[in-house]
Amino acid sequence: MEQNERTQITVEATVNSPVEGLWLLWSQPEHITQWNQASEDWHTPYAENDLRTGGKFKSTMAAKDGSFSFDFEGVYTNVEENSLIEYEMADGRGVKVTFVDEGESTRIIETFDAEDTNSIDMQRNGWQAILDNFKRYAELR
DSSP states (O other): OOGGGOOEEEEEEEESSOHHHHHHHHHOHHHHHHHOOSSTTEEEEEEEEOOSTTOEEEEEEEETTSSOEEEEEEEEEEEETTTEEEEEETTSOEEEEEEEEOSSOEEEEEEEEOOSSSOHHHHHHHHHHHHHHHHHHHHTO
């Protein structure tokens, strides 16, 4: 399937916090390792992030029982502070994350190119679970 023919999946959440604080929680490695997992039996033991256009990111996502891990990495193609992050993953798929400032809350919308291995529902559910974890983490701070 060609890049421009890929199915796109969108997930979103409204976080009860102003955008400025969320931007830091989203982008700093010490915070990424706290919220970046889809379920309780996974975690992110390592993260690095250079959040700027042309910057790179990498995080290791791993099963807590040690049975499996993988690196999630890519390059930022467009970063507009407190509003937009676009990046290309190592496999060439694109992602767009929009932060919509709604005053005391922020709507985060993630749209990403689907991959061909897992079902659309499984991908959507996994990305939504990570976004929901971010929302919980941010609202507890």
